[in-house]
Amino acid sequence: GQMTKMFFRQQRQPLEHYVIMDTDPARVEAAKKDGYIAIHEDASSHKTLSRFDAEYCDVTILCLTSSDVENIYITLNAKSISKSIKVIARVNDPETIDKFKYAGADEVLLPNLVANTMIYTAIRQPTMYKAIHAILTGKSIANIDEIHVHASHAMVGKQIEELDFSSSKLLFIGIQRRGDFIFNPSKTERIETFDVLLVMGRKISLEYFKLQHEGDIHVKK
Structure with a gap:
């Protein structure tokens, strides 16, 4: 579908890292012609999902169908196979978000809500809309990126002001920490292991x- 195509257009990793599953043979063949790895399988089938060896590799499942029932069922099956499987699910009806959470979805996507927000922004704040659209579609020279902090990084324990984003010509937006997003935190906020820093530049x-920072080894004194 369109969401799958949009996802692949934004990805930097090689296409062989992903497998598309669909019950429609025509869509499977179309995906193959576009250069994707695609198989004619039912993603909601426990037997199909159990083929992915989550014990020895990182597995992420994107549930992007237009049916909330099917996406919830895929989520339940994936989590019953292994809790380590990460599930990102599309939610078509916002009232079903709790059901996705109960099913075990790690992240949810609300394309209809996002689309409505963007339309409202385009009408009320057209300049902001153009800027956001340019960044998200890659038409801007600026990029928004995530920096995943690991225990070996030298930035662990440092205050934000010590990282001096401005000297690197970067705009620091905030930190994703234990499920919460901290927007524009204090300059004295210290970086923790497993933080995800959101920056633009x-x-x-x-x-x-x-x-400079991800490859450094952090040694406790």
């Missing part, structure tokens, strides 16, 4: 910053 600036 030119691609070359982002890559340089990562080389």
